[in-house]
Amino acid sequence: MAGEIPEDLAEKAAIMREFGRRRAAGELVSDELYARHVNATNDRYTTGPEPGQTIPEFTLPDRNGDLRSLADLTGTNGLLLVFHRSADW
Amino acid sequence: MLEKNGVRIAAVSYDSQELLRNFAEKHAIGFPLLSDPDSAVIRRFGIFNSNIAPGLRAYGVPHPVDYLVAPDGIVIRKYFVPNYQHRVTASAVVLREFGDVSANAAAVTLHSGALTVEIGLSGAEAFAGQEIGFFAKFSLNPGWHIYDSTSIAFDDPKVVRQSFEFPPGPLLGGSFPALGSLLLKFPVDAGRTILSGRLSFQQCSEALCEPPETIAFELPLTIEPFMVPAPKK
Numbered sequence: 001m002a003g004e005i006p007e008d009l010a011e012k013a014a015i016m017r018e019f020g021r022r023r024a025a026g027e028l029v030s031d032e033l034y035a036r037h038v039n040a041t042n043d044r045y046t047t048g049p050e051p052g053q054t055i056p057e058f059t060l061p062d063r064n065g066d067l068r069s070l071a072d073l074t075g076t077n078g079l080l081l082v083f084h085r086s087a088d089w
Numbered sequence: 090m091l092e093k094n095g096v097r098i099a100a101v102s103y104d105s106q107e108l109l110r111n112f113a114e115k116h117a118i119g120f121p122l123l124s125d126p127d128s129a130v131i132r133r134f135g136i137f138n139s140n141i142a143p144g145l146r147a148y149g150v151p152h153p154v155d156y157l158v159a160p161d162g163i164v165i166r167k168y169f170v171p172n173y174q175h176r177v178t179a180s181a182v183v184l185r186e187f188g189d190v191s192a193n194a195a196a197v198t199l200h201s202g203a204l205t206v207e208i209g210l211s212g213a214e215a216f217a218g219q220e221i222g223f224f225a226k227f228s229l230n231p232g233w234h235i236y237d238s239t240s241i242a243f244d245d246p247k248v249v250r251q252s253f254e255f256p257p258g259p260l261l262g263g264s265f266p267a268l269g270s271l272l273l274k275f276p277v278d279a280g281r282t283i284l285s286g287r288l289s290f291q292q293c294s295e296a297l298c299e300p301p302e303t304i305a306f307e308l309p310l311t312i313e314p315f316m317v318p319a320p321k322k
Contacts, residue, residue, distance in 0.1 A: 009142040016145055041140055042171045045152045048134040054162045056133040060101065060123040063110040068099070068121055074160045077095030080182065081158055083136060083151040084102050087112035087122065 012040040055081070090212075091179050094187045096157070098179075103128050103149045157182065170220060170272065180212030181222035181270060188266070190224065195308040202299060203233035203262075204292050208241065210284075214311045218275030221310070224268055225253075225288075231262040232294050239290040241269060247284065249274045279314035283307045 019037040022029050029037075049055050059069045073079050091098060098120040102109070109122040128149040131137050136151040155168040155177060166186070168177040183189050190196075196209030204227065211222035225241055237260075241253045253269035271284070284307065291301040 006142065009140065012140050013142040013145060016141065016147065020146065038172050041138065041147075042152070043140050045138075045171055046135055047152060047154045047167055047169045048136045049156070049164050049167075051164045051166055053164055055156060055158055055164060056130070057162075058130045058133065060125055060130060061106055062121045062123055063106055063113050065106055068123060070158065070160075070162055073097060073099045073121060074158070075092070075095045075097040076160070078097075078160060078165060079156075079158045080091060080096055080098045080179075081156045082098065082100040083131065083134070083154050084100055085147065085150040085153065086102055087104050088108055 012043070015040045090183045090189070090191060094183055094189060096182075096186075099123055101125050101130060101151070103131065155182075157186065168220075172218070172275075175218040175220065175272060175275060176216075177220040177270075178212055178215050178222070180210075180215075181220055184211035184222040184224060185268060188224075195310065197306045197308060199288055199304045199306060201302055201304060202292055203230035203294070204228070204235060204290065206288060208286070208288065208306060208308070210308050210310060214313050215273055216313050216315065217273055217277040217279075220270050220272045222268065222270050223308075224266060226264065226266050227260065228264045229260065229262045229292070233292055234259045234261045234294075235290045235292050236260075239288075241267075241286060241288050243271055243284055243286040245285045247274050247277050247282065248272065273312070277312050279312045281309060281311050283309055 015036050019029060019033055059067050062068050070079060100120065101123045103125055105126055106124045109124055112118065113122055125131055128137055131151040136154050138150050138152050141147045141150065157165045159165050168182065170176065180191050190209060191212040193213040194210045195213065196207055198205065198207045207226040209224055215221045229235065237255050237257050239255050243251055248271050250272035251269065255267050256265060285305065287303050287305050289301065289303045292299050
């Protein structure tokens, strides 16, 4: 994918690559690089539906391939729906 | 804690079903892990992270939002910490939503003159980088009041951000609760530790005000160890 990175993301991509390379190699990640990485990742963040609004409908497979949606996931008082990066890193 | 209060958990990531299955088995995850491999639901929620260039491993990840959703789909509250390595603890959610704390969470009772304050943490354990909750239950003898300059502050290097919500206006005799939160530093050494805080207040009767007071207190907390990924060979 080299060369296809949009210009406005190139600087962030460079920071993320250096952070990822150091982490994977077990090298020290300086506080400064860590902070730059976090800032690059969180720039202009969005947090989706606000309290009082309704979440979009969704149906997604779980680890066993069963399709799940809010109705069968929720408890009597609700559901804590957690969005996370990856379980692999 | 959440389950006891009628709230279930589900997690969404762009990981494949197979990866999630392996992860869930390895770490005995007890709640559903949902697979959104093309980030379609992540986009629909409006939390697709557009800072990450196509081709990078993280392309497709969401901003790390936790929603507490009612059974009818209405958002009750959002928990969001901009740093993706920081999360709110389940115990902090339960304290805020249901006023319940973990059975083994630390609490202290402070007493001075007409005022008694019980201060406690939402849970006994947390990971570095997590947000934990604390409560303060104030009790004042009749005829006395304290002002909204009352503060609880943790002057502790392990706490990087904190809030304390005291009801506005002077508080007259009686009992009232207040809530706060603490964001723990990342990283912090795992193990048993102590959080140091200070309660500052001034109590007055109609006839006189006592001098302002500050009472130091300590609350024990266990910092849980992270699963450290094995070095790549």
